Structure formats: structure tokens, C-alpha cells
Amino acid sequence: MTVSTVRAREELRVQIERELARHLAQRTEVACDYGEQFATLWRCAARHVFGGKLVRPILFVEMTQALTGQPDSAAPSHERGTVITLAAALELLHYSFLLHDDVIDGDLLRRHVPNLIGEMRGAHPASPGEPSLHWGRTSGILMGDLLLAGAHQTFARADVAYCTRLRLLDLLDHTVTESVAGEQADVALSDAVIAPDLQTIVTMMAHKTATYSFELPLRAEAILAGSPLGTERELREAGRHLGLAFQLQDDLMAVFGDAAEHGKDALSDLREAKQTVIIAYARMTDVWPQIAPSFGSHEITVADAERIRELLTRCGAQGFAEQLIDEHVRALYELLAGSLDIPPDAQQVLLTCVQHLEGRRR
Amino acid sequence: MTVSTVRAREELRVQIERELARHLAQRTEVACDYGEQFATLWRCAARHVFGGKLVRPILFVEMTQALTGQPDSAAPSHERGTVITLAAALELLHYSFLLHDDVIDGDLLRRHVPNLIGEMRGAHPASPGEPSLHWGRTSGILMGDLLLAGAHQTFARADVAYCTRLRLLDLLDHTVTESVAGEQADVALSDAVIAPDLQTIVTMMAHKTATYSFELPLRAEAILAGSPLGTERELREAGRHLGLAFQLQDDLMAVFGDAAEHGKDALSDLREAKQTVIIAYARMTDVWPQIAPSFGSHEITVADAERIRELLTRCGAQGFAEQLIDEHVRALYELLAGSLDIPPDAQQVLLTCVQHLEGRRR
Missing domain, CATH: 1.10.600.10 (Farnesyl Diphosphate Synthase)
Known part of the structure; x- marks a missing residue:
């Protein structure tokens, strides 16, 4: 910037x-x-x-x-x-x-x-x-x-004009419904009501976080600015990619990042058995039996966490999540490169977001 | 009817x-x-x-x-x-x-x-x-x-017209704020954050129940019908009296009524130490030391409840709550008798409400 x-x-x-x-x-x-x-x-x-x-x-x-x-x-x-x-x-x-x-x-x-x-x-x-x-x-x-x-x-x-307000209200309605559905899915994963497979987790992340954090602000401004429907649709897609990339990065940082910097308890995601893409990937590999006993345990120690981190790296789970982030970033670049509906200044705002994301990575 | x-x-x-x-x-x-x-x-x-x-x-x-x-x-x-x-x-x-x-x-x-x-x-x-x-x-x-x-x-x-919608939104805003404040006060009473004195309990009941159950429907229809502000104000007052009378009656029925008929657990208000006007009155009398040990006890029995009911009647708490209902009903009649703003058909709707209330009494 x-x-x-x-x-x-x-x-x-x-x-x-x-x-x-x-x-x-x-x-x-x-x-x-x-x-x-x-x-x-x-x-x-x-x-x-x-x-x-x-x-x-x-x-x-x-x-x-x-x-x-x-x-x-x-x-x-x-x-x-x-x-x-x-x-x-x-x-x-x-x-x-x-x-x-x-x-x-x-x-x-x-x-x-x-x-x-x-x-x-x-x-x-x-x-x-x-x-x-x-x-x-x-x-x-x-x-x-x-x-x-x-x-x-x-x-x-x-x-704002009557029909603009109605479009904003429709968007808010959709956002609240989808965010609550995402929150319910997150709890359903933790409470073992649904199986923690990869696609379920990605969908949950999109609904719980991307929808209100990125799609809502991007679409709301398209509506306010009176942009064509095509712009709103493309911004929605851009928001989905950004939201998933940020959430994947949050999940990586919670396990591998510097707790002092990101401010989260370094053990909390493991202790609370948070179902992330990293865990879903690890579950499909042969290191899982070594992780499972500590995952969700209230007695987890710093040494356990260190061991689990190593296993998650070794089995490829960390790399897989990083690759998924790259895919979403690449998809966003492709969307912008081929876009006829998102004007240059708006593209710049999205690119600044991606730069911020890349700046957070280590 | x-x-x-x-x-x-x-x-x-x-x-x-x-x-x-x-x-x-x-x-x-x-x-x-x-x-x-x-x-x-x-x-x-x-x-x-x-x-x-x-x-x-x-x-x-x-x-x-x-x-x-x-x-x-x-x-x-x-x-x-x-x-x-x-x-x-x-x-x-x-x-x-x-x-x-x-x-x-x-x-x-x-x-x-x-x-x-x-x-x-x-x-x-x-x-x-x-x-x-x-x-x-x-x-x-x-x-x-x-x-x-x-x-x-x-x-x-x-x-509806723009300004009507704004008045409805203002009313909804006020209602949600007041109802949540009432709910917080109810929990504050149960969790012993505030003292259970009589006026606090009456105010809590008005906010938690009367506001959204009676004042909201009555005022909303006054707004929709384009009635003068005076009508809305009088209907609000009528809603307050009706709401308090109904809630006092609910509290009486929960302790003294026929559980099979009103569908509530006959012991639940006593077991959960619900702070009602009845209890607040009893607390000021010399029978309270006999009630206190069972009030809020999870081991309360049907025999305890029967004994407490007798004490609540004997000390005048039951009679006091009934008298309060009478006062609110009388205040509503007086409001209607002196009203210039509530038309006869609307008065009839309110009177039917009161008849329903009286019909529930035993």
C-alpha cells in the first residue's frame, strides 16, 4: 500500500x-x-x-x-x-x-x-x-x-432508494441464514453429528466465515453503487475465494503460527478438537492413529502439541492447506484477469486484500 | 364473546x-x-x-x-x-x-x-x-x-408508507431493547445480582412480558391504522395493565392452579426460585423463614409445595397478588371510561381481553 x-x-x-x-x-x-x-x-x-x-x-x-x-x-x-x-x-x-x-x-x-x-x-x-x-x-x-x-x-x-434497500435486505437475509447454517455445521462437526470429511469442512468454512466477512461487504457495496448484477456475482465469487483463503490461513496459524503474535492459545484448536481442513487431511493418512488420542484431549500438553505439529507437517496436511490457499488466490487472480464487470479500482482493492494475506504468511 | x-x-x-x-x-x-x-x-x-x-x-x-x-x-x-x-x-x-x-x-x-x-x-x-x-x-x-x-x-x-414503516421500526427497536432488559433483570433476580424487592419484580414483568406481548401488538396496530399519537399512548398504557394482570395471573396459577390444566410443572417456579410478586410479598412477612429452606431447592417434594402454598395463602401473598390484578383491571376500566382517543370497537377488543382474563380466574 x-x-x-x-x-x-x-x-x-x-x-x-x-x-x-x-x-x-x-x-x-x-x-x-x-x-x-x-x-x-x-x-x-x-x-x-x-x-x-x-x-x-x-x-x-x-x-x-x-x-x-x-x-x-x-x-x-x-x-x-x-x-x-x-x-x-x-x-x-x-x-x-x-x-x-x-x-x-x-x-x-x-x-x-x-x-x-x-x-x-x-x-x-x-x-x-x-x-x-x-x-x-x-x-x-x-x-x-x-x-x-x-x-x-x-x-x-x-x-437509499426502495429497491436498493430491498436488495440489501435480501442480501442480509441470505447472509444470516448462511452464516447460521455454517455455525450449525461447525458445531455438528465438533459434536460428531456429521462426519468430518474434507468437503463438509470447506463448505462449513465458506458458509460460517466467507459469506458474512467477505461476500456480504463486497456484494453490499455493489448494490449500493448500483453496479450491474454481473459485478455483484463476480464480487461474490471473489469474496468466497478471499474468505476461504483467510480462514485456511487462520487455521494454519492457530496450529503452526506464533501464538504470541496471533493472540490465540496455541493449544486451543487441538484441545477443542476443531475440525479443520488440516485435521481432515491428516485423518486420511497413516499418522492419524498417533494424533487421535491427543486430539480433543483436555490434558494436552505443549510437548503433545509440538509432536502433533511435526506429524501434521510430515503427513502433508500443512502443505495441503497451504496449497489450497494458493489455489484460492490463483482462482481470484484468474477471476480478476478475465473480469469484464469489476472495474480497475475495485480490482485494486481486492489485490490489496491478497497482498495483506500474503504478508501474513510465513 | x-x-x-x-x-x-x-x-x-x-x-x-x-x-x-x-x-x-x-x-x-x-x-x-x-x-x-x-x-x-x-x-x-x-x-x-x-x-x-x-x-x-x-x-x-x-x-x-x-x-x-x-x-x-x-x-x-x-x-x-x-x-x-x-x-x-x-x-x-x-x-x-x-x-x-x-x-x-x-x-x-x-x-x-x-x-x-x-x-x-x-x-x-x-x-x-x-x-x-x-x-x-x-x-x-x-x-x-x-x-x-x-x-x-x-x-x-x-x-406501508415510508414514515409508517419508520414508526413500526422504532416500536420494534424499543420493544426488543425493553424485552431484553426485562429478561436480563429476570436472570439478575434469579442469579442474585439484584435484590428481589417488589418494585423491581413488577418492573421486570412489565419489561419482559407486557411490552412485547401486549404493548407491541396494540401500538403497532395504532401505527398501521394511522391513529393519532394519543391513541397509541393510551393503548400502550392499556397494554401495560393487561400484560401485568396476565403475568400476575400466570404466576398465581403456576403455584396455586391446577397443573394438569395450565400445563406447567406445579413445582417448577418454586424449584427454580422464580422471583415473583407472591414471593417478594412473602419475604416481607414472618412466614418467610419457614419457606426459605425449600425455595430454590432441587429436592422440593409435593408435600413441601403443599405446605408452601398454605403459607403463601396464610401470610397474605396470594391475596396481595390477586389484589394487584384487580388494581390493573380497574385501572384499565378507568382508562377506557375516560378515554377520548380509543374508539368504541377498540375498547370492546380490550374488554374481551379482560373477560378472558377473568374467565381464567378461579
Whole structure:
């Protein structure tokens, strides 16, 4: 990225954070009428929403600028307002999914510090007993509901033409359905309701992550910009490739990466028996009997993890996941090279995403 | 109710059920693209949505007819469609709240049979082990999300004038916020985060139940009918009185009523230490030390419950709750008698509600 791109992105981040802060402050103000506990829940949510990198809203706004062919500041102020408000709603939707995901997985930490569930649990007078865990989980469910509702409210009120709003609502509807189906498939894999074969896992990843993280922002901006249906279709495909590449890389980093850097517990994916492409591949090789006893064990040690990492590399699982990432990146390049519908500026936004992905690789 | 009113209500119930069935069939159809598990979840939801008495949607449609001064069949068909679609959305919103409430309370039964959580748990291959309970609870969280999103989608697409739709969205926003605040207060009372004093419990009941069950349908129809703000305000007050009277009666029936008739476990409110007005009153009397040891005990017996019932009657708690119901009913009558804004037909709908309430009393 050039210096001016970096600066523009920083300004954008500030704008989106300001909109999020405005929304959350207004909500917290209303919450005060319902007593201290409800206000505490909103204040807690406000702190945790700001923990993210705003990948989705930034992608959304940058693509809108690319598709409408003008920097954000040149657009009429009410249109600029609509774009930033929708961008903030994407982050609230993301955080809502994250919260219910954490409740379902029983996670109390994110990036080594208590998440909203852990923090609300800690605020309970009987912490860390059973009622405090119930209080934390309840907080996660209820705040997820409030933010899911809030994201829908923003889409429903978008200050755009009637048919544009309907297309946005259709897209949101599709996104929520597909993301929930993906989350259900993820739990079905962990709870052994469905068999963890490779194709099932890739489909689950696409639905659970790619759909709302990449397809939604890319398609929403195509709709807002009044782009032809062909552009929306190609952007959807681009989003699918990007989403899968990023998720595959996350899964690789969780097992092989530097825990201090990516902020996840280095053992958590193995301890929780997370069904990833890496594991599905290893399961088909003859090293699996050596991995199986530790996989999903709550007693897993750092030494076990080190041994499993070596086995996953030796059997080719690591290489297979890396190759899959390469395939998705190559497919994206081919899509862009042959595209008649994605204009050059928009292609550049996608290429910057790929560069970011490559920059994360080791 | 006259014979023709009963017949009209039956026809209405059929219309609303048909709309719910249409919505759920369409959702199940889409779900099939995401695999058997997701379709199973939707089919399960479709069965359970039909368990209710449709109190909220029927109140909504009857009041709309009363406020617009014409029976439903005389309205233009697209307006009729909008009313029935919104009515169905009220039931989906209700069921969404119920599902997350059941997840939070750990309930697996409703009216003596497995609820959606219990049924999905039973469908798990390892039922009734720990993974199957996780699968059931996950199903409850995810279906609650889907239906909450679905209710918002219906409000967002309502085929009404722009400013009417905005007023409906404002009302939905207020309702979701207040209901979630009420649910949080209910859990805060059970988890001993806040003190169970009388006013806190009444406020919790108003927020958790009256707001979405009575105020929402009554206010929504006032908005749809284009009634003056005064009408909406008075209907809100009427909804508050009705909602509190119904909830107080539910609480009385749970402890003193005939379990076979109302379908709730006769001991469950006592076992789960549900903080009701009855309990709050008893806590202030000198019989409380005799009740306290059994209240919230998982070992509570039928004999304990019988003894507690006698104590609750003797100390005046039962009489106090009955008196509170009377006060809310009287306040509603006074509101109607002095009302300039609620037309006679609409008053009749509210009076029929009160008659239904009185009919339930023993």
C-alpha cells in the first residue's frame, strides 16, 4: 500500500470508530433507563466491539469508493453517512455472531483477555462460581440478540432508494441464514453429528466465515453503487475465494503460527478438537492413529502439541492447506484477469486484500 | 364473546396459521440447500411455533379491524396481506424470545413435552449425553437468532408508507431493547445480582412480558391504522395493565392452579426460585423463614409445595397478588371510561381481553 492509501485507511478507521462510538453511546444512554446492570452490559459491549481490526467495514467502504469512482469525501454528505452507518452495522453483525459463537463454544477469553462473557462473569458478586458463569453466558446471548437486531435496524433504515434497500435486505437475509447454517455445521462437526470429511469442512468454512466477512461487504457495496448484477456475482465469487483463503490461513496459524503474535492459545484448536481442513487431511493418512488420542484431549500438553505439529507437517496436511490457499488466490487472480464487470479500482482493492494475506504468511 | 365473534376469531386463527406455515415452509425449503441438519432444525421449529395460542397476532389483527372500522375481509387485499404478515412476525418474535429464555433457564420441556431444545437434543446420536445437550442448546440459540432476524425482515419490508414503516421500526427497536432488559433483570433476580424487592419484580414483568406481548401488538396496530399519537399512548398504557394482570395471573396459577390444566410443572417456579410478586410479598412477612429452606431447592417434594402454598395463602401473598390484578383491571376500566382517543370497537377488543382474563380466574 502507498503512503496515501495507508493514510486514507487510517482516516476511514477513525470515521468508522466514531460511528460505532456514537451508536454505542446512544444505546448506553437508553440502557441507563433500565438500571445499572443493563447499562453495564452495554458499556462492556462498547469496550469489546473496539477490539477488532474492522476488516469488514473497511473493505466495504474502500470498495464503495472504488465502485463509485470517487473518494468518500467527494460524495454528498448523506450518502457518505449511509455508507459509514452500514459499515458500522457490518461490524456489529460480526460481533453479534462472535458473541453467540463464544457462548456456544464456552469461550471466556479472546486474545488472552476475558471476552464480554468472561468480563460479565467477573462482574458477578459470586464470581467465579456457577451462577457467575450463567450470568456471563446470559449476557453473551442477550447482547448478541441486541446487536443482531441493531444491524437489521440499520439495513432497514438505509437512506437509499426502495429497491436498493430491498436488495440489501435480501442480501442480509441470505447472509444470516448462511452464516447460521455454517455455525450449525461447525458445531455438528465438533459434536460428531456429521462426519468430518474434507468437503463438509470447506463448505462449513465458506458458509460460517466467507459469506458474512467477505461476500456480504463486497456484494453490499455493489448494490449500493448500483453496479450491474454481473459485478455483484463476480464480487461474490471473489469474496468466497478471499474468505476461504483467510480462514485456511487462520487455521494454519492457530496450529503452526506464533501464538504470541496471533493472540490465540496455541493449544486451543487441538484441545477443542476443531475440525479443520488440516485435521481432515491428516485423518486420511497413516499418522492419524498417533494424533487421535491427543486430539480433543483436555490434558494436552505443549510437548503433545509440538509432536502433533511435526506429524501434521510430515503427513502433508500443512502443505495441503497451504496449497489450497494458493489455489484460492490463483482462482481470484484468474477471476480478476478475465473480469469484464469489476472495474480497475475495485480490482485494486481486492489485490490489496491478497497482498495483506500474503504478508501474513510465513 | 358472541357466536359470530368466536367464528371470526377461528377464521383469523386459520389465516395466521396459514401465513406462519407459508413462511416456515419457504424457510425449510431454503434450509434444505444447507444439508439435512439445518432442514431438521427448521422442521422442528415449524412444529413448535404452532404450539402457541396466537394471543399476540390475534389481538393485533382484531385491534386493527377495530381501529380501521372495517372487518378484515373488507380491506384491500394488499393491506390485509400486510396485517397478516406482521401478525405472523409477532408470533415469530415471541417464539424467538421464548427459545433464548429456555436456553438461559436450561428448560428442556414446555407443557410436559420436549421443547425445541429437548427435541434436538433427543435427535443427537449420543443422546442423552453432554454433547447432545450442547447440540440442543446450540439449536435453541441459532433458531432464536434466525427468527429474531426474520421478524425484523418482515417489519423492514412492510408494504406501508415510508414514515409508517419508520414508526413500526422504532416500536420494534424499543420493544426488543425493553424485552431484553426485562429478561436480563429476570436472570439478575434469579442469579442474585439484584435484590428481589417488589418494585423491581413488577418492573421486570412489565419489561419482559407486557411490552412485547401486549404493548407491541396494540401500538403497532395504532401505527398501521394511522391513529393519532394519543391513541397509541393510551393503548400502550392499556397494554401495560393487561400484560401485568396476565403475568400476575400466570404466576398465581403456576403455584396455586391446577397443573394438569395450565400445563406447567406445579413445582417448577418454586424449584427454580422464580422471583415473583407472591414471593417478594412473602419475604416481607414472618412466614418467610419457614419457606426459605425449600425455595430454590432441587429436592422440593409435593408435600413441601403443599405446605408452601398454605403459607403463601396464610401470610397474605396470594391475596396481595390477586389484589394487584384487580388494581390493573380497574385501572384499565378507568382508562377506557375516560378515554377520548380509543374508539368504541377498540375498547370492546380490550374488554374481551379482560373477560378472558377473568374467565381464567378461579
